[in-house]
Every structure is written in structure tokens, then in C-alpha cells.
Amino acid sequence: MRTLLRSQLESLGLQAGDIVLVHSSFKSLGITDPEEIIGALLDALGPRGTLLMPALTYQQQPPDLHDTRTAPSCVGFLTEYFRTRSGTVRSLHPTHSVCAVGAQVPEMLGEHWRDTTPCGKYSPFNRLIERGGKILMIGCGLRPNTTMHAVEEYVCPPYLFGPEREYTLTDQDGNVFRKTYVRHNFRGYRQRYDRVAGLLNEAELRTGPVGNASCHLIDAPALHRVGVQKLQEDPFFFVEAETEAESR
Numbered sequence: 526m527r528t529l530l531r532s533q534l535e536s537l538g539l540q541a542g543d544i545v546l547v548h549s550s551f552k553s554l555g556i557t558d559p560e561e562i563i564g565a566l567l568d569a570l571g572p573r574g575t576l577l578m579p580a581l582t583y584q585q586q587p588p589d590l591h592d593t594r595t596a597p598s599c600v601g602f603l604t605e606y607f608r609t610r611s612g613t614v615r616s617l618h619p620t621h622s623v624c625a626v627g628a629q630v631p632e633m634l635g636e637h638w639r640d641t642t643p644c645g646k647y648s649p650f651n652r653l654i655e656r657g658g659k660i661l662m663i664g665c666g667l668r669p670n671t672t673m674h675a676v677e678e679y680v681c682p683p684y685l686f687g688p689e690r691e692y693t694l695t696d697q698d699g700n701v702f703r704k705t706y707v708r709h710n711f712r713g714y715r716q717r718y719d720r721v722a723g724l725l726n727e728a729e730l731r732t733g734p735v736g737n738a739s740c741h742l743i744d745a746p747a748l749h750r751v752g753v754q755k756l757q758e759d760p761f762f763f764v765e766a767e768t769e770a771e772s773r
Contacts, residue, residue, distance in 0.1 A: 526556060530565035530736055537661075537733045538742045541571035544629060544658035546649070546672065546745075547578050551603040553664025555737030559606045562663075562736070567626070575627030577649060578604045579671050583620040591619035592695040598624075600669070616649055619692040619706060621671070623649040629656070638696075642686070642707050643674055650675035654749045664738030667719040672745060673763065674709065676752035682760035684714045714764040724751040 539545060547566065554562055566576050580598040582591060593615055598604040607613055608624045615624045616637035621644060625634055633656070636647040644650045650672045653660070660672055677685050687710030695701050721743070722730065729747035733740060755762045 526736075527561045527564045527568070530554075530556075530562055531568045533733065533735045534565055534569045534661075537735065537740060538731045539566075539569045539659070539661070541569070542573040543570055544575045544627075544633065544653060544656055545570065545577065545661050546623070546653055546658065547576065547603075547661045547663060548665055548669050548671070549578075549601055549603045549663035550665040550738065551601060551663075553738035554735065559603055562603070563607065563610070570627065573628050575625055575629040575633060577623050577625040577633060577653070578607045580604055580608045580615055580622045580624045581620060581671070582622065585620075589619075589690060589692050591692055593617050593622065593697055594695065594699075596622075601665075603663075615697070617694065617696055618643070618648070619694055619704075620708070621648065621650075621674075625649070632656070641705065642678060643709050644671065644678055645675075648675060651678075653745045658745045660743040660745055660748070662741040662743070663735060664740065667722060667741055667743075668716060670718045670721075670743070670748075672748060673716075673718045673721075673752060676749050677756065677763070679749070679753050680756040680760065682756055682764075684711055684761070684764055686710055687712070711764070713767055714761075715767050717763050717765050720763060721748060721752065724755060 581600045582596045584599040613624045614630050616622045616634040618637050633649045633652045639647040687708045689705050691705045729744040731742045
């Protein structure tokens with residue numbers, strides 16, 4: 526199965542040396558061992574490549590305490606498996622950390638602690654854009670694309686930011702410190718990042734199967750280019766208002 530998954534990933538457009546951020550619905554793949562897909566991804570990327578997955582913790586309780594060594598990811602089984610896998614490195618951020626293995630881990634993760642927003646200048650999401658990376662959506666459609674937050678932070682549409690919150694963070698070495706962040710808001714709005722499908726061409730957004738999952742491979746610099754342009758034209762293009770019942 527690992528060999529087949531690798532072949533499908535390569536047919537989709539994943540190449541040796543790529544930097545790729547993976548969002549996933551593990552059950553959509555139709556496999557039971559997560560090592561099969563992680564192994565296939567690492568095989569396709571080769572020793573010069575870098576594999577990243579989000580390890581978001583915006584649902585953590587209590588909300589203002591974050592221990593990067595133990596805080597579980599709240600965005601799916603595969604991301605939490607990857608977080609706890611031997612050799613995985615995690616960026617330091619109280620709500621929008623990213624885990625990675627590969628050749629460019631220091632460059633992708635090393636300065637995330639400097640940001641004061643979820644997906645700012647030093648975040649792995651922004652580094653992905655700057656370094657010509659790719660975003661792989663495995664069986665989860667186009668909506669849960671966290672890199673779009675980095676795109677939004679270039680423009681700062683009216684719905685994006687909420688109030689500040691001070692967090693107590695524990696880093697990988699056990700050091701404890703406090704830091705204030707500006708959080709994302711989105712209150713009253715539903716994210717519609719699937720609308721990028723109408724903005725990217727076939728080379729920038731490729732679709733195909735991996736296992737039983739329907740997958741999308743997105744060129745991150747192209748996403749940034751079309752996303753910023755569209756937000757400058759219409760700041761609300763990538764959201765839609767929730768009904769009153771949905772907002773409760």
C-alpha cells in the first residue's frame with residue numbers, strides 16, 4: 526500500500542525536495558496504519574524534502590495555558606499521530622503550532638515564537654508561501670486550509686482579528702513564560718476557502734486520488750497571489766455570514 530500511495534502522490538504532483546503542508550481526513554484514505562501514508566509522503570519527498578502538518582490547539586482547556594510538549598492537536602487523528610511520532614519537531618505557538626520533519630525544519634519552524642498573531646510573518650504558513658511550498662488536502666476538501674489565514678493576514682479583512690489574550694507557554698525545554706497574542710475572530714462568519722477553486726488554474730490546483738481519498742495539491746505562492754488580489758477587491762470574498770441560529 527505504501528508504494529501505491531507514493532505513486533499516487535507523485536502522480537498528483539508531489540516531487541522530491543518539496544515542502545508540503547498536509548491537511549487530512551485519515552479515515553478517507555481507507556487504510557488503518559498511519560505509517561503507510563506518512564511513509565509514502567516521506568518517500569515521495571526524499572531526503573531534501575520537508576513534511577509539515579498543523580498541530581492547532583485553539584480548543585485547549587484552560588484556553589490560556591499551552592505546553593508545547595503535551596498539548597494535543599485538535600485538527601484530526603493524523604496530525605496528532607504525527608505530533609507524537611519520533612523525530613517530529615513542533616513550532617512554538619499557543620494556538621497555531623505546526624509539526625514537521627525533513628531538511629528545512631529549522632527554517633520553517635524556528636522563528637514562529639516571534640509572531641504575535643496566529644499566522645504572521647514568522648509562521649510556517651507564511652514560510653510555506655515564501656519558500657515555494659505546496660498544500661496537500663487529503664480527503665477534507667478545500668475549506669480547512671490554514672494557510673489562507675496567512676493570506677488574510679496580508680490584507681487584514683474586518684472579520685479577521687479579535688481581542689488580545691495573554692498566554693502562559695511552556696517550551697520544549699520546559700521554560701515557562703507569558704506572552705500576549707492577537708487572536709483570530711471570525712465571529713458571525715463561516716470560512717469559504719473552497720472558493721479558491723475558481724481562482725487557480727490546473728497547474729496551481731491539482732486534483733486526484735490517494736488511497737480512497739479525493740485530494741487537492743495547491744501551489745502556496747499561487748494561493749497567496751490570487752488570495753491577496755481577491756481580498757483587496759472584496760474583503761469578504763472568502764467568508765459568508767452565518768445565520769443568527771448558527772452564531773449562537
